[in-house]
Amino acid sequence: MASLIRCPHCGARPKEEFTIRGAAVTRPQPDAGEDAWYAYVYLRDNPMGPFDEYWHHTSGCRRWLVVSRDTRTHETYGVRDAAAVAGESRS
Amino acid sequence: MTAYRLGQGGRIDRSRTLGFTFDGTALSGHPGDTLASALLANNRLLVGRSFKYHRPRGVVAAGAAEPNALVTVGSAGRREPNSRATMVELHDGLRAESQNRWPSLNWDVGALNGFLSPFLSAGFYYKTFMWPASFWEKLYEPFIRRAAGLGRASYHADPDRYEKVWAHCDLLVVGAGPTGLAAALTAGRAGAEVILADEASEPGGSLLFDSASVDGQPAGQFATQILAELATLPNVRLMTRTTVFGWFDDMVFGAAERVSRHVSQPLPGQPQERLWRIVAKRAILATGAEQRPLVFPGNDRPGVMLADAAVSYARRFGVGVGRKVAVFANSDAGARTAASLQAAGINVVALVDARVGHPAAVTVPRIFSGGVVSGTSGSRALGAITVRHAGGEDRFEADALAMAGGYSPRIHLACHRGGKPRWSDAHQAFLAPEGLAGLTLAGSAAGARTLGECLSQGAAEAAAVVADLGHTGTAAQFGAVDGDVPEGSVRALWHVPGGKAFVDFQNDVTVKDLGLAVREGFSDVELAKRYTTTGMATDQGKLSNVNAIGILAEARGVSPAEVGTTTFRPFYTPVSFGALTGSSTGHHFQPVRRSPLHGWAEKHNAVFVETGLWVRSSWFPRQGETHWRQSVDREVKTVREAAGLCDVSTLGKIEIFGADAAEFLNRVYCNAFAKLPVGKARYGLMLREDGMIYDDGTTSRLDENHFFMTTTTALAAGVMNHLEFCAQTLWPDLDVRMASSTDQWAQMAIAGPLSRAILQVIVDEDLSDENVPFLAAKTVSLFGGQLEGRLYRISFSGELAYELGVPAGFGEAVADALMEAGEPHGICAYGAEALGVLRIEKGHVTHAEINGTVTAEDLGFGRMVSQKKVDFIGKHMLEREGLVDAERPRLVGVKPLNPEQSFRTGAHILAKGAEATLENDQGYVTSSAFSPHVGSTIGLALVTRGPDRHGEEVVIWNALAGETVPGVLCDPNFVDPSNEKLHA
Amino acid sequence: MPEFALVSRPALPHSPVGDASRVRIEALPEGHVLHVLAAGGRDITPEQLASLGDGTAHAVRRYAPGQWFVVGNEALGSKEYREKAARLGADAAVSDQSHGRVRVAVSGSGARSLLAKGCAVDFSPSVFAVGATAATLYNHIGIHVTRTAEDGFELLVLRSFAQSLWEDLSVNHGEH
Numbered sequence A: 001m002a003s004l005i006r007c008p009h010c011g012a013r014p015k016e017e018f019t020i021r022g023a024a025v026t027r028p029q030p031d032a033g034e035d036a037w038y039a040y041v042y043l044r045d046n047p048m049g050p051f052d053e054y055w056h057h058t059s060g061c062r063r064w065l066v067v068s069r070d071t072r073t074h075e076t077y078g079v080r081d082a083a084a085v086a087g088e089s090r091s
Numbered sequence B: 001m002t003a004y005r006l007g008q009g010g011r012i013d014r015s016r017t018l019g020f021t022f023d024g025t026a027l028s029g030h031p032g033d034t035l036a037s038a039l040l041a042n043n044r045l046l047v048g049r050s051f052k053y054h055r056p057r058g059v060v061a062a063g064a065a066e067p068n069a070l071v072t073v074g075s076a077g078r079r080e081p082n083s084r085a086t087m088v089e090l091h092d093g094l095r096a097e098s099q100n101r102w103p104s105l106n107w108d109v110g111a112l113n114g115f116l117s118p119f120l121s122a123g124f125y126y127k128t129f130m131w132p133a134s135f136w137e138k139l140y141e142p143f144i145r146r147a148a149g150l151g152r153a154s155y156h157a158d159p160d161r162y163e164k165v166w167a168h169c170d171l172l173v174v175g176a177g178p179t180g181l182a183a184a185l186t187a188g189r190a191g192a193e194v195i196l197a198d199e200a201s202e203p204g205g206s207l208l209f210d211s212a213s214v215d216g217q218p219a220g221q222f223a224t225q226i227l228a229e230l231a232t233l234p235n236v237r238l239m240t241r242t243t244v245f246g247w248f249d250d251m252v253f254g255a256a257e258r259v260s261r262h263v264s265q266p267l268p269g270q271p272q273e274r275l276w277r278i279v280a281k282r283a284i285l286a287t288g289a290e291q292r293p294l295v296f297p298g299n300d301r302p303g304v305m306l307a308d309a310a311v312s313y314a315r316r317f318g319v320g321v322g323r324k325v326a327v328f329a330n331s332d333a334g335a336r337t338a339a340s341l342q343a344a345g346i347n348v349v350a351l352v353d354a355r356v357g358h359p360a361a362v363t364v365p366r367i368f369s370g371g372v373v374s375g376t377s378g379s380r381a382l383g384a385i386t387v388r389h390a391g392g393e394d395r396f397e398a399d400a401l402a403m404a405g406g407y408s409p410r411i412h413l414a415c416h417r418g419g420k421p422r423w424s425d426a427h428q429a430f431l432a433p434e435g436l437a438g439l440t441l442a443g444s445a446a447g448a449r450t451l452g453e454c455l456s457q458g459a460a461e462a463a464a465v466v467a468d469l470g471h472t473g474t475a476a477q478f479g480a481v482d483g484d485v486p487e488g489s490v491r492a493l494w495h496v497p498g499g500k501a502f503v504d505f506q507n508d509v510t511v512k513d514l515g516l517a518v519r520e521g522f523s524d525v526e527l528a529k530r531y532t533t534t535g536m537a538t539d540q541g542k543l544s545n546v547n548a549i550g551i552l553a554e555a556r557g558v559s560p561a562e563v564g565t566t567t568f569r570p571f572y573t574p575v576s577f578g579a580l581t582g583s584s585t586g587h588h589f590q591p592v593r594r595s596p597l598h599g600w601a602e603k604h605n606a607v608f609v610e611t612g613l614w615v616r617s618s619w620f621p622r623q624g625e626t627h628w629r630q631s632v633d634r635e636v637k638t639v640r641e642a643a644g645l646c647d648v649s650t651l652g653k654i655e656i657f658g659a660d661a662a663e664f665l666n667r668v669y670c671n672a673f674a675k676l677p678v679g680k681a682r683y684g685l686m687l688r689e690d691g692m693i694y695d696d697g698t699t700s701r702l703d704e705n706h707f708f709m710t711t712t713t714a715l716a717a718g719v720m721n722h723l724e725f726c727a728q729t730l731w732p733d734l735d736v737r738m739a740s741s742t743d744q745w746a747q748m749a750i751a752g753p754l755s756r757a758i759l760q761v762i763v764d765e766d767l768s769d770e771n772v773p774f775l776a777a778k779t780v781s782l783f784g785g786q787l788e789g790r791l792y793r794i795s796f797s798g799e800l801a802y803e804l805g806v807p808a809g810f811g812e813a814v815a816d817a818l819m820e821a822g823e824p825h826g827i828c829a830y831g832a833e834a835l836g837v838l839r840i841e842k843g844h845v846t847h848a849e850i851n852g853t854v855t856a857e858d859l860g861f862g863r864m865v866s867q868k869k870v871d872f873i874g875k876h877m878l879e880r881e882g883l884v885d886a887e888r889p890r891l892v893g894v895k896p897l898n899p900e901q902s903f904r905t906g907a908h909i910l911a912k913g914a915e916a917t918l919e920n921d922q923g924y925v926t927s928s929a930f931s932p933h934v935g936s937t938i939g940l941a942l943v944t945r946g947p948d949r950h951g952e953e954v955v956i957w958n959a960l961a962g963e964t965v966p967g968v969l970c971d972p973n974f975v976d977p978s979n980e981k982l983h984a
Numbered sequence C: 001m002p003e004f005a006l007v008s009r010p011a012l013p014h015s016p017v018g019d020a021s022r023v024r025i026e027a028l029p030e031g032h033v034l035h036v037l038a039a040g041g042r043d044i045t046p047e048q049l050a051s052l053g054d055g056t057a058h059a060v061r062r063y064a065p066g067q068w069f070v071v072g073n074e075a076l077g078s079k080e081y082r083e084k085a086a087r088l089g090a091d092a093a094v095s096d097q098s099h100g101r102v103r104v105a106v107s108g109s110g111a112r113s114l115l116a117k118g119c120a121v122d123f124s125p126s127v128f129a130v131g132a133t134a135a136t137l138y139n140h141i142g143i144h145v146t147r148t149a150e151d152g153f154e155l156l157v158l159r160s161f162a163q164s165l166w167e168d169l170s171v172n173h174g175e176h
Ligand SMILES: [Zn+2]
Pocket: A007, A008, A009, A010, A011, A057, A060, A061, A062, A063
C-alpha cells in the first residue's frame, strides 16, 4: 500500500516518488585495479538487517539520497543527501 | 426457528418500508436494516450453502465476521459476489441472490457432497488429485476450478468511479464503539487532528445494542450525545462505512470507504468506493472483540448464532431470532444474553452454562449448570437441541440458539507489521504484540471486559497520545455505568465431543479434520491451516482461528500459547479491485504524453502509435494509399529525393550548465567532449559501468558553460536520472547542473536534398554550408526576428538535414510555415516508421541494436572510445576477455540474394550450407525494413565477425516463422557510403 | 516569410471547470517559467531571486536545493529572457521553461480535498502554509505545487503531461 521515505529536502513522501538503485557502494578510483572494479560492478552483499541504499527522489527534488534501512522491517534509520555523504567520506 | 420482526424497538425507521428481492422473491424491510436483519425479519433463515459439503447455513454474526451469509448483490456491472449480508445495508430495489447452490438454495445437488463427507476430509484435495498425472489438466483442474470460489464475478464493465485519497492526522482512532468514541472525544477536545473510522453505517459499536446505561442514559442515547459533540469539533473527522484494512510501514493505514454501496447507484459525482491512505502520527485501535462460537455437534444448523448477534438483532434491528431461544455459554455472557433478550420481549427457553457453580441471575425455564449442547436437530433450520449434563441428556424444542464462547480481541491490524500475538490465560485469548511503535490498543481490543473499562481506557489512551504530541487535554470523564455485566470467569471449552462439530463454517472444517491433521503430522499451526484450509476462506477465520488453535493445543497437549497463531496480513476484510485501482482505469490507466506537434500531425492525417507514454506520429496516409507500406515508402523516397519534416520532439533534451559541464560530459561519454567548440554538435556514446553501451545522442555546446544534450526517446528519463546520479554521488565537486527541457522545445527534423532551401525561407541567417556546416549548432532568428530557435545540422537519414527547435507553443505554427515553404519543393510529413527505414538504410543504430549486450566496438564505434581519458563511465570493464573477443557478434548489413524474398527482425544467421541448429547460430537480425532505395528488404544484424564478411552468402533462418532465405552480408551503410549527401 | 503570424497553441485550451465557491480548476496564462539553478555552493539571496520575478506574490518558488522556478503571466521575449538570465551572473544558470511547463490553478474550499485525491503531501495550513511549495506526484504525473492562498494552489506541470493532468483533475472534481 504505502511506505514513506523522509527526504531531507522534501519531507515524508510515499515510495512511489522514488527510484531505488541498490547498494550505496563507492565507485573505485580509476587505477583501483581489475578486482576492485569487478567487485564494484558485479558483487553485492545481501544483508539481513541494516543496509545503505541509493534512492532517487525522482518525482520530488530529484536528489540522490542514501537511505539507511533495515531489510527485515523496512524501518528507516536515516536519509541523507548522497552528495553530503560523498563529501563526508572524502574528507 | 421462526424469526420475526418485534413489535417495537430497534434503530430502524418503521415509518418507511423498503422493497427488495432474495432469489427473486419480493420481501420488505426498513431503513436501518441490513440485508441479514431484513431476511431474519422475513423468517428467511437459510441464506447460503457451505463451500465443501453444501450444508444449509444461516446467519451467524451481525457484523464483518459473518462466515455464512454470503450473497451476490446487484446486477450487471454492479454485481458484487460474496457480499456479507450482515454488512449490506438494505435499500429500495436491492437484489440479492444466494450462492454456491444449484439448482436452488432449498434443493441443492452439491449437498450430495455431504454424503461423501467421509471421503472429503482434511487434505482431500492433496490426496485425491495426485494421480494419474494425465488426469490433472483434463479432469481435476476443471473440477477444482468449478468448485472453487463462491459467487461469480460479473463480466460486465463496472460503470462506477472509484477514488484514492490521502489523509493526514495526529490520531487515527479505528472503531467508533464506546472506546473509540471516548478516545476521539478526548483527543478532539484537546485540539488534535483526529480521524475516527468505523466500518459500520452507524457509529456506536456495541452501544447500539448494549442494555447498560451511562450516567442514567441508555447506551444508544449516550452514543448519540457523544457523536453530537464530536460533530461540533472541526478537527475531528468521522468516517463511517470505512474499514481500516491494513497497517503499513511508517504509520500509513489503508482504509476502504463504501461511499455508495448502501444505495442502488452512486449519487451524481460520488464514487462507488474510496480507498484512503491515512498517514497518522499515532493510532488507537478501538476495534473491540469478536465473540467466539462454541464448537459442538450440529453447531452449523441455521438458527445457531452468536449471542451478541442475537442481542444485536433484537435491540438494534428489532428482530427476534426465534420464538424459543436457548442460550449456550461458557461465561456470565450466557445470563447477560438471556436477560437482554428477555428485556426485548423474546422468549428464552433455556440457559446452558458450561461452568459448574455459577448461579444465573435470570429466570429461565431451563437452566443447566455444567451442561453442554451435544446435538441439534431440524431439517433446514434448528428445531430442537440436546443438552448433556451431569444428570444425563435432555432434548427439547428450541428454534434458535445463542452461543457465547468467549471473546477474541480484534488485534488483526496490530499484527500487520510483523508483531506476534501473545496468548493470555487470564483472557483465554490472544492479545496484541507489546511495544508497538505509534499504535496502542484500548477497550475490548486490549482485553477490557466492561463498558466502564472501555470508556475509561479509550479516554486515557487518547489523553496519553495527545500529551505526547504536545497538546494539553485531559481524559474525558463519563458518568457511572449501570447494568454492565462483566463476562466473569470463562471456562476453556474448545469443543464438545460427539458428532460433526464445525470450527470453520465457511470452509467446512470440523474438529475431526483438525485431529486428522495432527495425526498425519501437520500439527504446526501454519501446516494445519493449509492442510485443513481452516481460516483460509473469505472471512479469514475471524470466528474460527482461535477455536482451531485451542483444538490443536488440546490435541497436542500443549497451551494455545505454544501453538501460536498464523501470520496476520492485510487485508482485514476483502477490498474491491475497483477501490484498489482507483481512477487509473481505461483512458486514465496511465498518463498520455502529447508532442507539441500533435495538432500539426493530426492535420496531416497521421496514424499515431504509443511509444511508452508518448503518442507519436507513425505515418501520414494520403488519398489513395490503402496500406501503411505505401505511405512509408512514399515518405522515404520523398526525403531521399526532395525533403520531409518529422516530429522528433519526443527525444530527451537536457540543458547542462556549469563551469565543469565539459569535464562532466567527458566523464559520462566514452568519447571526448572537453574540447567540443562552442556552436558545434557531436555524436556521443554513453556506456554502462560494465562496458556495454547505455544510450546515444548528440550533444551541442551552446556556450562555454552551457551544453544541450539529446537522448533517445526511450531512455530520456533514465539518462537524466543517470546524469544526476553521476553529478551528485560520484563527482559532487564538479560544478554541473541539469534541467530537463524535453517539453520546452518543439523539435522537428527537416531532411532531404532540398531541406536547406526550405529552411532558408523561415531562417533569417544564411544557411550555406560555409555558415552552417555539418554538425553546426546555433541559435537562429526566424521570420524576420519574430522568434528565436535552435538549429542543429545533424542527420539520422544520411541526407542533408537539420533539426530545428522552437518553443513548444510555437511548434505547430512553425511546422505549418515550413510545410507551406516546402510545398513547391514537394515536402512531405514523415513519421516514425519512415524515420526507421531511413536510419536502417544508413546503418544508424537505435535501441534495437543497443540492446544491453553490445559494446562500442560491436557497433563499429571502437575508434570513438577514448584511449586518452583516465576515467569515464564504463572504461574499466572494457578490456575484459569476453568484450574484446574477435568472435563477438558485430554490426553488419544483410539483404536477401533474391530481392523478391523477405525476412524479419529476429531471424538468425547461419553460414551457407550449415545445418539449421542453435549450435550453428552466428547471430541475428536486429532491425529490418523494406528499403525503397535498395529495392528489397534490408536488415542490420549482429553477426560474429560481421564486418570482415561483407559479400559472404549466408542463410537467414527464422525457425519460429518457418522461413529460410538465402542472403548476403554487406556494408550496413546502404545509402551514400561516402556521405556526400550528408555534407552537401 | 514576414507574413508569418506568431501563434502559440495553448497546451490547455479549456474553459475553467467548477465554480470558485467549491472548487475551480483553471489553466493559467502561458507566461514565463524560469528554472533557476544555483552554482554549487553559491548562496542566492531572496532579493536576487525576487529580481527575476514580476513583483507579484509567490513569483519565486522553491523547487529543490539550489533550484527555483520564477513564474509570471507575461510572456518574455528572447531579449528579456537573456537579460534576466545574465542578472545572476555566474551565481546561477537560468533555463527558460516558459513553454516546457504549464500552470493550473486549483482554488476553492474543496481545493485541498481535490489535491488529496492524487497527492500524498499534507496540505493542512499548519504544515503547508501560504507560499509553501512541493515537487510531488498527482496520481502518476509529476507536479510542482505552490499554495498561493488559504484556498488557492498552483500546479506546475510538464507541457506534455498537461492534458492528462487536466483530465485527472476534472475526473476527480466529480462531487465538488
Ligand atoms: Zn526530495
